[in-house]
Structure formats: C-alpha cells, structure tokens
Amino acid sequence: MDLDAISQHFFGTTDIDTLDPDALEAGRERVSIAFGTEREPGRRFALWAVLRATGHAPAPHVAFKDSREIRAAEAYAAAIGYAERADD
Secondary structure (H helix, E strand, C coil): CCHHHHHHHHHCCCCHHHCCHHHHHHHHHHHHHHHHHCCCHHHHHHHHHHHHHCCCCCCHHHHCCCHHHHHHHHHHHHHHHHHHHHHC
C-alpha cells in the first residue's frame, strides 16, 4: 500500500501534520476499523504502521497472530524508535 494513498483515503490529506486534533482522531478511527477488518497481511501491516506512526497501534503481539508478522512489527517498531531517538 502506498502511504500517501492511505493518508489521503483515511485522513483526507497526505500531510497528517496539518490536521487538527479532531480530524486526526477521526482518521485514526477509520484506520483502526480498517485494520480490524482487513485480512490481507500486507495491507494489515501497512495499516498497523500508520496506527503506530500516529501513536495508536496495538502492541505487535496483540495486533498479529502469526509469529513472523509479530517479529516484523517488533523490528519495525524498534527501527522507528531508534530513528526517533537519533533525531533528538
């Protein structure tokens, strides 16, 4: 999935940083619903990554049942956390 397409579809913009708190929360809710109903693993992971980026993703072991997906989500979260710390 294309991140800009996800952002446009669920948040109405490709620049999430410009959203007011209510619009951001509404977009998060739409992503959460889509994540909960999506069955295709790649799309589920992309939606989870968007939730993670907006601070509202469930823990990997809660979000995924497949051990490979859990490890991938943990690795992604660790990499993002490392990048965030490096930016500080």
